[in-house]
Amino acid sequence: MTGNSAHLLNSKDIRSSGLETHDLNGHGLNASRIGLGTWAIGGWMWGGTDEAESIRTIQGAPDKGVNLIDTAPVYGFGRSEEIVGKAVAEAKMRDQVVLATKCALEWDDKGGVQRNASKKRVLKEADDSLKRLRTDVIDLLQVHWPDPVVDVRETAEAMAELKEAGKIRAVGVSNFSPEQMDAFQEVVAIDVAQNPYNLFERDIDHDVLPWAEKHDTRLLAYGALCRGLLSGRMHASREFPGDDLRNNDPKFAQPRFNQYLAAVDALEAFAQKHYDKHVLDLAIRWLLDQYDHAFALWGARTPDQLDAVANVPGWHLNGAARAEIKAIVDQHVTDPVGPEFMAPPSRKD
Numbered sequence: 001m002t003g004n005s006a007h008l009l010n011s012k013d014i015r016s017s018g019l020e021t022h023d024l025n026g027h028g029l030n031a032s033r034i035g036l037g038t039w040a041i042g043g044w045m046w047g048g049t050d051e052a053e054s055i056r057t058i059q060g061a062p063d064k065g066v067n068l069i070d071t072a073p074v075y076g077f078g079r080s081e082e083i084v085g086k087a088v089a090e091a092k093m094r095d096q097v098v099l100a101t102k103c104a105l106e107w108d109d110k111g112g113v114q115r116n117a118s119k120k121r122v123l124k125e126a127d128d129s130l131k132r133l134r135t136d137v138i139d140l141l142q143v144h145w146p147d148p149v150v151d152v153r154e155t156a157e158a159m160a161e162l163k164e165a166g167k168i169r170a171v172g173v174s175n176f177s178p179e180q181m182d183a184f185q186e187v188v189a190i191d192v193a194q195n196p197y198n199l200f201e202r203d204i205d206h207d208v209l210p211w212a213e214k215h216d217t218r219l220l221a222y223g224a225l226c227r228g229l230l231s232g233r234m235h236a237s238r239e240f241p242g243d244d245l246r247n248n249d250p251k252f253a254q255p256r257f258n259q260y261l262a263a264v265d266a267l268e269a270f271a272q273k274h275y276d277k278h279v280l281d282l283a284i285r286w287l288l289d290q291y292d293h294a295f296a297l298w299g300a301r302t303p304d305q306l307d308a309v310a311n312v313p314g315w316h317l318n319g320a321a322r323a324e325i326k327a328i329v330d331q332h333v334t335d336p337v338g339p340e341f342m343a344p345p346s347r348k349d
């Protein structure tokens with residue numbers, strides 16, 4: 001097993017891509033501002049996975065300027081982490097990537113998932129992740145969801161212990177409220193908050209983003225493409241095989257689906273007219289320009305899905321453009337809905 005000592009991004013490919021990089025923890029843990037999200041690569045809730053294609057996607061990411069890889073134990077119940085670990089080890093690229101994973105969700109053999117952020121669980125999961133990822137240090141470990149039956153401070157103690165032991169480099173929380181983050185920070189500093197954020201899901205504008213700004217906390221914005229809606233390739237007759245979560249996503253159910261698709265068409269026209277870009281490029285640029293410490297997590301499972309990373313650097317959206325983008329979304333999406341359907345149950349439920 002190997003760790004990554006000299007923090008990277010001395011990699012020629014990443015520098016030459018032009019994509020911005022940023023310090024993930026304030027202590028030199030540099031990462032590309034686009035991260036490869038590997039939930040779909042785990043297969044579960046995305047209609048299955050193709051391991052060879054997934055490995056090519058991961059191994060090809062640094063060439064496109066993307067060195068941050070976000071995974072989680074629950075993605076395919078270990079499968080996503082295993083595929084990431086295999087891809088990184090086989091290509092001997094551990095010193096070229098920043099590995100982010102999570103903890104605090106447990107699953108049973110029937111596929112039931114629930115929250116468990118107890119100290120015991122967090123410590124065990126970190127060791128399991130180290131094995132699956134075939135590394136001796138996790139660059140960023142994030143508490144996946146707050147657990148209402150465990151004191152946030154107990155979870156934070158486990159994270160502090162892992163950092164002290166050198167098993168993790170940076171501490172993150174995901175889907176936490178500002179109040180929960182305040183309590184967590186009584187024990188250990190939060191380097192990263194991971195929350196849903198994209199052109200269609202902007203709840204954190206009112207709470208988590210101001211909190212992150214106040215504390216200089218990095219934001220990993222998940223669902224950057226709103227589960228493919230903002231890719232520009234989505235259409236009303238698209239079918240989602242097997243257990244694909246979009247079969248239960250209220251944004252993909254009519255009549256709302258058409259509202260979102262109309263907004264995407266209007267955003268595509270706006271991007272082409274003003275920037276000679278596409279809606280996907282606009283969606284990612286918008287995220288990065290919202291907050292200097294933001295990173296966009298972009299889920300991809302084939303190498304070509306990351307080709308458009310090349311369209312993100314070198315231009316920016318000013319305040320007037322952002323206001324116009326908001327007006328376009330508000331005009332078309334008259335019945336918006338958030339990503340709440342994804343929240344896993346707690347042991348209390």
Ligand code: NAP
Nearest residue numbers: 037038039174222223224225226227228231297298299305
């Ligand atoms: P996403 O990034 O919004 O969308 C990913 C989907 O968009 C892909 O699976 C693909 O779907 C489609 N896509 C991507 N690039 C495309 C391209 N160039 N052209 C056409 N379609 C394209 O969704 P996400 O994967 O849910 O979110 C990103 C990452 O955030 C996850 O992988 C995970 O790492 C993280 N996340 C974290 C949490 C949390 O609770 N902390 C929750 C959700 C996600 P198809 O291949 O099916 O078309």
